[in-house]
Amino acid sequence: MIDAYEDPGTPDARGGWYYLWWLVRRQPGRSLAGALLGSTWLTLMAGTPYMMARAVDDGLVPGDTAVLAGWTAAIFVLGAVNSWISIMRHRTMTRVRMDAYFRTIKVVVGHAVRLGAELPRRGGVGEVVTIGVGDVHTIAQALTVVGPGVGAVVVYGVVAGLLLPISPLLTGVVLLGMPVLALLAGPPARRLQGRETQYRERQSVLTARIGDLAGGLRVLNGLGGKGLFADAFRRDSQHLRAQGYRVGAIASWVQALGVGLPTVYLAVVTWLAARSAAQGDITVGQLVSVYGYVAVLVGPVAFFVDMGYELSRGVVAARRVVRLLRTPPEPDTGTAHPPAEPAVLHDPESGVRLRPGRLHALVGAGPTETTAVVDRLGRYVASDVTWGDVRLDAVPLPEVRTRILVADNDADLFEGPLSHVLTGGANAPQRGAGLHQICGCRRAGATSHESPAPAGAPPTPPPDAHLTQALHAAAANDIVQGLPHGLDSQIDANARNLSGGQRQRVRLARALLTDPEILLAVEPTSALDAHTEALVAERLRSARAGRTTLLTTTSPLMLARADEVIYLVDGKVAATGTHEELLADTPGYRALVARDAEEEIAR
Secondary structure: OOOOOOOOOOOOOOOHHHHHHHHHHOOHHHHHHHHHHHHHHHHHHHHHHHHHHHHHHHHHOOOOHHHHHHHHHHHHHHHHHHHHHHHHHHHHHHHHHHHHHHHHHHHHHHHHHHHOOHHHHOOOHHHHHHHHHHHHHHHHHHHHHHOHHHHHHHHHHHHHHHHOOOOHHHHHHHHHHHHHHHHHHHHHHHHHHHHHHHHHHHHHHHHHHHHHHHHOHHHHHHHOOHHHHHHHHHHHHHHHHHHHHHHHHHHHHHHHHHHHHHHHHHHHHHHHHHHHHHOOOOOHHHHHHHHHHHHHHHHHHHHHHHHHHHHHHHHHHHHHHHHHHOOOOOOOOOOOOOOOOOOOEEEOOOOEEEOOOOEEEEEOOOHHHHHHHHHHHOOOOOOOOEEOOEEHHHOOHHHHHHHEEEEOOOOOOOOEEHHHHHHHHHOOOOOOOHHHHHOOOOOOOOOOOOOOOOOOOOOOOOOOHHHHHHHHHOOOHHHHHHOOOHHHOEEOHHHOOOOHHHHHHHHHHHHHHHOOOEEEEEOOOOOOOHHHHHHHHHHHHHHOOOOEEEEEOOOHHHHOOOOEEEEEEOOEEEEEEOHHHHHHHOHHHHHHHHHHHHHHHHO
C-alpha cells in the first residue's frame, strides 16, 4: 500500500477509464495477486459440484461407502483450502482498494497545493471537498473488478468447459446467457452513469455554496440577507434531493437486475437440466453437478451486473478527479534573479511604491481596491509590478513566495495544538492555506478549551525567542495564558473556539513568525478593540524594523504609526505622506479616517 511520504506518481489524466487503469498499473504485483486469488477462489468453488457428481455417481448410486467417504473428505479439504484463499483474496483486494483510495487523495491534495490561491478563484474548492467526501471511495470500490471481476470471467469459462461433456445444449445456454444479461442491464447502467454525473456536478456546486454561506454568515446577518440566501439554498438542496431520488430509482433497477436476472438464469438452466435427466440424457449425478455449477455461476453473473454498476460510478468519479487534474496552475516562466538586496516594490497600475525597510499603510474607500493592489504586489494576479529593476512575474514563483508574504485577515487556521497552528502556518504561504482544511489533513484531537492535551503526546518545548517575539508583537500573549494548556491547547479548525479578535491576532503572529522580507497584511487589526489595536500598532513597528511592511487599514491608531500613508482614490494613488500631513492637506482622507475613528469609538 502507498506510503504516506511516497510519490504517488503522475496520473493518467486523459479520461476516467485511463485514470482507473493507471491506479491498477501503479500496483501491478498486488493487482495480479488479486486476480489470481480471485480466479482460484471462484474456480475451486466450481470444483465442489464436480466432486459431488462423482460422489453420487461413483459412491452413492453403486452403494460404495469407501468411495463416497473419499469424495466427502475431498470436498471438506477443498472447502478448507478455498476458505483460506478467500481470506487472502479479501486482504489483497482491501489493499488494492486502500492504495487507490490514498493514492487518489495524495494526487488531488498535491494538485490542489500546486494550484494554491488559484483554486478558489477557479471554483474548485467544492470540487475538492466532493472528491474527498465521496469520489475517492467510489473509485476505490470500482477497483474490485481487478480481483473478483477477473475471477468471474475465468470461472465462467471453466464452468462452460465442465458442462460441455455433459450437454452441449446447456453449454450453449450458459455461454449465451451472459451477453443476454449484458444487453438487458446495459441501458439502465448507461442511464445511471449520465444521471450520476449530473448529480455529482450539482452536489459539488452546492458543497461550495455551503462553505461560502458558513464563511459569510455574520456578514449576511448584518446585511439582513441570511433569509434570502437560506431560501435559495433550500430550493437548490431540494432540487438536488429530487435529482438524488432519480439517481436512486435507476440504481435500484440496476441492483434489482443484478439479483433477479441471475436467479432467472439459474431457473432456466436448472429446468433444462431436469428435462434432460428425466429423458435419460444425463445421470442424476450430472444433474446435481449442473445445478451446482449454475449455483456457482449466480455469484459471478450477479457480479458482472454489479461490476457494470460500480464501474459506471467509478468512471464518473474518476472523470471528476481528471477534470481537477486538468486544471493547470498558473504558468511560472520566471527565470530572472530577484534583487540581491531589499528593493522597491512598485505597482504601476495604482502608483503604489513600497520603499525598503519602511512601514507603509494603504488606505482606500473600500477593501476591494486595496486588496486588488495587494494581489498585484503579491503576484496573485497578472500585473506589471516591478521589484527593483526586474518585473515581478519574471522572477521564479518560489523566490517570490519565500521573500514576499501576503497575510489575509481571513486566512485559515489549522486544527491542532496552538504551537502547531503558529509554527505550521509559518512554514506555508498564507494564501491557499485553506487547502489543508479542505483536504482534512488533521482531523483528530479535542475540540474545546476545556479539553486536555492529547494523551501520550510529548509536551511542547518552551517557546523560542522568535515565537515569543511574534506573540508579543501581535499582543497574543494573553491568548496563550488564557488557554488551559498554553501552547499545547487544542485549537479547532479555523479556530472556532477562539473569538474573532483572538483569531486575527493568531494570524498576525503566524505571519510575523515567518519574518518575510516584505509583508503585505490585509486589515490585520479590523476585529480588535481600540486598546489591543494600540498595543499592536506600537509593537508592530519595532517588530518589523528594517523590513518592508504594507498594512491595508483605515484605523487612525495604525495610520499614526506608519512611516508613509498611501491614499487611494478609485484604485489610484491620490496622496502620500504621514498620517498628520494627510489629515491636514487631504479632505477626502480626513473624512474617511474620521468616519473610521467614529466607528472605533462606537465599538
